[in-house]
Amino acid sequence: MNAETLRERAREFLSKNDPSGMDRLDFLRARFDAGLAWVHFPEGLGGFGAARELQTVVEAELEAAGAPDNDPRRIGIGLGMAAPTILAFGTDEQKQRLLRPLWTGEEVWCQLFSEPGAGSDLAAAGTRAVREGDGWRVTGQKVWTSSAHTARWGILLARTDPDLPKHAGLSYFVLDMTDPGVEVRPLRQITGEAEFNEVFMTQAWVPDSNRLGEVGEGWRVAQTTLMNERIAIGGRPTPREGGMVGAVAGTWRANPDRRTPELHDRLVDLWVRAEALRLAGIRLRQQLAVGSPGPEGSAMKLTFARLAQELSGFEVELLAEDGLRYDDWTLRRPDLVDFNGREAGYRYLRAKGNSIEGGTSEVLRNIIAERVLGLPAEPRVDTKVPWKDLPR
């Protein structure tokens, strides 16, 4: 399958499915069924096993034809994390049932991994799943769950055997978020808004047919999810000044009277690093395109978080008196985070989350040091003890 064949296939599909004359959902379903959803997925599951890079060919054709998209940012967790995991570990029935409405956006997904007591240490998750007949009863609390309030399904990491060491006693489930045992509460952040949720499960029911992977294999399944999360983050190409640096540079340009020599050098230094990070992102994508992604990618999120925090902290200082203000403390539930839609104080506070969410900067540094640089692990005290005996 080369680009030309694919382009033809897309055109042929469009000739039979005119987006201007079709219901959006019907169009998306048809696109899925035509194997043009994600071309690297297998036939019958929205693709036909083509090379991943070729997806861009399809997107270009469809975009040119004015086709509706599946609103990928809204359903990012499903697309980026749940789908690759279902593909890798799901049964045929699970794939058939779940992937199509996931891709079309009919069913939103959320991720139920983090717990109040298991943040960086995800493998210590304590949410219990107890076998009952042909299913499981799940009780516990998850946290930092975006989209939980709109989600139909959650990918859930739960403890099925507390007597085993922590990595061995986990299993991986698909939880029906409409189950009466599931309660979703908004979790307010320091910005005032609530992007995330807490999810409380009280004897929530999961049929065993909604298990992904074997019992006790949850950690391995979760690794697939997390690896895909890391790939998904920070992947988009941006133009120069496309990120937060653009907002801050704009504030600088608009405020000549607030400039000082000290702030000037700081800004140029931040600008330099932001631009270098952008170049490093371009370099990474060039590596990916020739099939040899470099290890530098693992450091991108770390640098991104630091820069976002320094830039936004700088901006508040630059604004001086106006930095004493905030735009709005109202408890809101935004669908998407948009740094540029809010003011400097919001950016400052929201950026604090960049070094926490999706793996803290501390955990990322461990990963870089051990997996990229090959430095030895620290002595571990938690890997051989039964989970129930771990100090917490």
Next chain:
Amino acid sequence: MNAETLRERAREFLSKNDPSGMDRLDFLRARFDAGLAWVHFPEGLGGFGAARELQTVVEAELEAAGAPDNDPRRIGIGLGMAAPTILAFGTDEQKQRLLRPLWTGEEVWCQLFSEPGAGSDLAAAGTRAVREGDGWRVTGQKVWTSSAHTARWGILLARTDPDLPKHAGLSYFVLDMTDPGVEVRPLRQITGEAEFNEVFMTQAWVPDSNRLGEVGEGWRVAQTTLMNERIAIGGRPTPREGGMVGAVAGTWRANPDRRTPELHDRLVDLWVRAEALRLAGIRLRQQLAVGSPGPEGSAMKLTFARLAQELSGFEVELLAEDGLRYDDWTLRRPDLVDFNGREAGYRYLRAKGNSIEGGTSEVLRNIIAERVLGLPAEPRVDTKVPWKDLPR
């Protein structure tokens, strides 16, 4: 014993021992014998058990009378480290034999703790002392030994039992540096000079009467030495701009054409932190004077090292073209380190040692975190294993 009595005692001593008409060494010996050497030492050992703070009264009287001093910087290791250890752990004979020539400077001391394989981990020292008759044969290598080439005695940490865990198998000796089994070689540093030495011991002889403390008690004895080292470092009051910041500020003032806005803010920031460090030192001494030293002292050396490095790095940048030069790479053996007697490049390189010598900044951070902040220790893998079985 109050200040007044002591002042009278000093005056009485001076009336009998006129420094202007006496041989320097005779005067120092007489001062020692009169108990005016270190007043907090016991009677007969150069003092008479007075409060340590009262020493300043004696110094003031003697200085006013033009008395010679014992050149304390030249014999700092003896005064600051060997003497308190001998006092705490020596036998009466050892104290009588060693303390007087130590204090008068007739016998210079050096410290034989660090080894190439035992730097931060001093307790892993591998220099072996093997019992032979009424003494010990010592074989091994020590490093970073200042004054070794002028020293008569060395305080030596050596392994007397490799089958015990590392802290338990050490003993503490006084090594005769003139022994034929001792070879001293200068150790050249990145500055080009050799402040320090390597000391090679090959079957060097130490009579058992030169052991300090019990066999196997070496680590405890060494703790006394090290505690006194930390007290000794960074203790002197300086005037504003008295330290390296003065040299750098001088370079700034002398070079108006090399100033830039960026360098300006950096310099003022460094100046602020240097002055705050000086104030913190004053505060610490005020605490000591009222008998309640605060825990902040442990952080002073850490901050000092960082500032010295930042300041000297800044100065080289400020000098720009002249920063490409160095004053002299000749291998020299300076008696004392004097930042101000050399140029910017030397300061830059020499300051790199500040975060290594006398305990690395990394070890100091561990100490602050555990002993001051009370954070838990890391899991230890080296404390219960026989020393000989440790990985190295």
Next chain:
Amino acid sequence: MNLLYSDIEDQLRSSVRDLLTARAQPSAILARCESEQPHDLELWRTLAGEVGVSALHVPEELGGQGASAREVAVVLEELGRSVAPVPFLGSAVLATTALLGVEPTGPARELLDALGTGGSVAALAISLATMPGSPFPSGVEATGDGLRGAVRAVADAAAADVLVVPAVGPDGPALHVVPVAQAGVVVTPAVSLDLTRPIADISFDGATSTPLPGAAESALDSALWTATALLASEQVGLAEWCLTTTVAYLKDRHQFGRPVGSFQALKHRLADLFGELALARASARHAADSVGGEDARVSALLANSLCSEVAVHAAEECVQLHGGIGMTWEHPAHLYLKRAKADQIALGTPGRLRALLAPLVDLPGPR
């Protein structure tokens, strides 16, 4: 130079701390901060009336405690540690110091008395971002028809029943005493980054006022310099809370089967923070000790610029090292982060203060 805490200062600290521990717990502060009345005026009346914090550095002959700026600094350390929403900075530091700089008779003396008991709360009508040494503000004019003009970002103004307003009239600059409860004064609370010391904007449209005789410019100057020196102590208290709270949390929190505080990378960061705090404390004590003395400006700029950086760093580390919980609204860490960031701006950002300091210590800039 005395950089220690005296016994009297320690006693004062413990009175203040006991009261704040009882009455200003984070949950209570959080519940209040989005309410109609974010300032806790009841707590303030107790602090002022019972502990006597609001007239500390007012001379005894003017009805005050006759203490020095050092004691004011100790109170600020405790208030920084608790981020209690009381108008200490606005009323007891800025407004009171300004009043002490003009002729302390007549209306000035009456107002000092009222502030000292906590019976009245004042705010000095200048932007909280005003730097020490700034020229006398020209935003409010004293006309035959009363005061006219506006001031933005005034600390504690929403809690004040009376304002001390720098205004320029036909006879030059003067401080005016202005009751809030009149038609010519509108105080509009701003949405503030700092939830526990909210700012407000004030407009004057023919407001009735009493001008105070005396040297208005030097009085305002003195208020700004004193506040610059003393705010460093609030920042020290705040940074210390952040360090202490983080250390306590990391001792307790377990991940990977170990207390998180046993991980070396975190230990080293906290050790560094401890080192910064030692510098901050020494410089803040020095600044408090130097108020009114020869080295006052240098020590105020030094302490405020340094402590601003340290407090923000401490608050940012506090949020980060708490992990997810530190990002939540229900945990108090964000109150400290917001206060630290606002304090960094208050009375001048660190870089702007360093630029002021440079010529005072013979470090001239590029030609």
Next chain:
Amino acid sequence: MNLLYSDIEDQLRSSVRDLLTARAQPSAILARCESEQPHDLELWRTLAGEVGVSALHVPEELGGQGASAREVAVVLEELGRSVAPVPFLGSAVLATTALLGVEPTGPARELLDALGTGGSVAALAISLATMPGSPFPSGVEATGDGLRGAVRAVADAAAADVLVVPAVGPDGPALHVVPVAQAGVVVTPAVSLDLTRPIADISFDGATSTPLPGAAESALDSALWTATALLASEQVGLAEWCLTTTVAYLKDRHQFGRPVGSFQALKHRLADLFGELALARASARHAADSVGGEDARVSALLANSLCSEVAVHAAEECVQLHGGIGMTWEHPAHLYLKRAKADQIALGTPGRLRALLAPLVDLPGPR
């Protein structure tokens, strides 16, 4: 924009690296650096004559390799990694680029040929600290009696048998070719911070010279901008050596019964350095790729200012994390520290370069 390494570049890299591994081990460099001849001219002749590094970006029609600045950058990466004392920057980058900027005929062409084979070594007679965009230097005058004047801190001058000298004469600025072996030229090696790229001072007292026809100012400008862009790659190579060497040492070195590299605080610092290096490399590749193009100045300033900071940081961490051994003369870490610090100054310190960059990216300074 291509930020990767091409296969040809990889081959070039490995030829250079193999040679340097065989012939420029740290012990040999150390032994040489305090000798009478700190440059390794024999190694240089091999690099120039056999590997062909000295005429890489000289067009084929001028007898060069016809490669681009990208390949020059790859050689600089390797030279940064080995700190081999060869006059690549002075001769093959600065002098050669300057010669390419004037009319490449007659004496200029002859000199290019001689430099390309390694038969001759040149230095561009400007201070290594000169910033790109600087005005044409006025320190050397072309008079009827030959060149007169002096230049300080010229990189690689002590290794040069010929100098390319910017001088101002009655007809304006020109580049002059000046043989070193004459009475009118005195090259005095300076005691240099950087032991492996020593500088020298040069004085001209009636030196015989051949003025080169062509646009001297733009030729010099081009040499400075190109060198600014490419030195970033040397800094990347240097930083990478520091990181790799430190990682290897910390895996091997044991303290407290553990490999030192298992201590988390050190791991985190090295991870941060790895992140910095990723930015440095991307920016250095971008600068090399942009030489002569539209974005050349921005990318050169960006890369050099950033890579200067990263290289110094890497070298400082290398020394610190090696502990005592890193402070000794016998360990090569100091050679890298000294090179990194000198490179930070070369062609402008990072702060000075950022000040140049600001207006180019519409970030104007305070009014």
